[in-house]
């Protein structure tokens with residue numbers, strides 16, 4: 001499998017406050033990777049650095065073999081990176097269907113691209129709600145819509161930042177199931193979340209951040225075998 005994302009020695013700051021101190025990890029195409037760590041450890045800042053929302057002060061980020069550190073967020077998105085951000089950010093005054101169509105495209109030139117019908121197959125609930133406005137949806141439905149909308153861009157890499165935050169356990173399980181389906185279909189996914197036990201079953205590779213540095217990285221078998229690592233760095 002090809003390397004999809006490579007991060008080396010990432011240094012990111014907000015003004016004079018440095019948050020990332022040499023973060024590095026890489027992801028292969030088709031893999032599901034996680035970024036784990038307690039609140040405030042730098043996960044969202046890492047995502048903001050990768051997606052171009054916050055320019056890193058130092059380090060290298062390569063996506064599809066091309067350097068993207070310092071590149072504008074819209075250009076990075078057009079290369080085939082889609083983020084489901086914390087807070088979902090769906091358009092409340094557009095219908096479900098309009099939200100899904102707003103960013104439709106085939107950025108990874110897939111032979112079997114995501115379409116409205118395929119998204120509705122993945123999330124039948126969205127089909128039932130197709131004509132409802134974004135602000136009429138439950139939290140779980142909004143999350144499904146945010147994921148569906150990201151898929152409609154046919155991204156090489158899908159990034160979910162705290163996608164299950166605030167969701168009821170059953171709805172959260174729906175989201176995990178959806179990610180399993182996407183993984184089986186070969187979608188590369190970077191997941192930021194705190195449900196280590198569930199992520200060990202879903203993902204291939206994990207990077208744990210502690211105060212802006214990589215505290216641990218390894219595969220699911222290694223993480224499953226070291227629950228003390230979860231307790232120490234993720235607090236579960």
Ligand SMILES: Nc1ncnc2c1ncn2[C@@H]1O[C@H](COP(=O)(O)OP(=O)(O)OP(=O)(O)O)[C@@H](O)[C@H]1O
Pocket residue numbers: 014017019037038039040041042043044045046
């Ligand atoms: N816009 C900002 N300006 C200044 N400091 C910030 C900003 N955003 C985040 N920080 C600080 O950077 C550090 C890392 O935050 P970040 O959001 O990356 O952590 P996180 O691991 O994603 O945590 P959470 O799960 O709480 O979002 C924290 O100390 C936070 O207070």
